[in-house]
Amino acid sequence: MTGDHANIKVPAYLEIIDIAGLIRGSHAGDGLGNMFLSHIHAVDGIFHVLRAFECSEITHVDDTADPVRDLDTISEELRLKDIDFMNKKFEDLEKSMKRSNDKQLKIEHELCERVIKHLQDGKDVRLGDWKAADIEILNNFQLLTAKPVVYLVNMIEKDFQRKRTSFYPRYMLGQVLAGQTKAPQAAGAIHSNFIPVLGEVATPV
Secondary structure, three states, X not given: OOHHHHHOOOOOOOOOOOOOOOOOOHHHOOOOHXXXXXXXXXXXXXXXXXXXXXXXXXXXXXXXXXXXXXXHHHHHHHHHXXXXXXXXXXXXXXXXXXXXXXXXXXXXXXXXXXXXXHHHOXXXXXXXXXXXXXXXXXXXXXXXXXXXXEEEEEEOHHHXXXXXXXXXXXXXXXXXXXXXXXXXXXXXXXXXEEEEEEOOOXXXX
C-alpha cells in the first residue's frame, strides 16, 4: 500500500447487545425464552454476566444470588436448545438421505449423532474435540454452545479485594474453565475468560 492509503487506520468495532437473562424452561419457550434465544443465535460471541452479590433492593428470579447455579441454568438452557435444533437437523438429513446418495449427507448425519451425544452428556459444543472438517460443518449450524464465551462476574469491590464473599470467583473459575479445548466458531482453540466486574449493578439473572 502506498501514498495516503498507507496511513489509513481502521479502528476495531465491537457491538454489544444486552439480552435479558434466561430462566429454566427458556428452551421450551417459558417466559420470553424463544425470543431471547433467537437473539443469541445472531451474535458472534457471548458475555455471561453473573451476579455475585446480595442486595435486598435488587430481586433475583430464584430469590437468592448464586452465580454457579445461574451459570448452570444458562448453560443447560443453551444446550437444550442446541439439542432441539440438532434433533430437527438429524431428522431432515434422514429424509434427504432417502432421496439422495450424496456422501456429504451421510457425513453430516454422522456428525449430528456425535454432536447430540456430546450435548446430552452435558458438554458445550465449543469444548468438544472436533476435526477441521467437523468445524466447517458446525460453523454453518450456528449452535449456541459453540460460540466463544467471556464470563463477567458482577461483585462488590470490597468482597473481591478481601476475598471474603461466599461467591469468590476462584471457585467458579475452576468450575467453568475445567477441561476447555476448542471453539468451533473460530475454527481453533479459544479459551473462555473470567473477569470480575466490581460494583453493585443489577444483572439480567
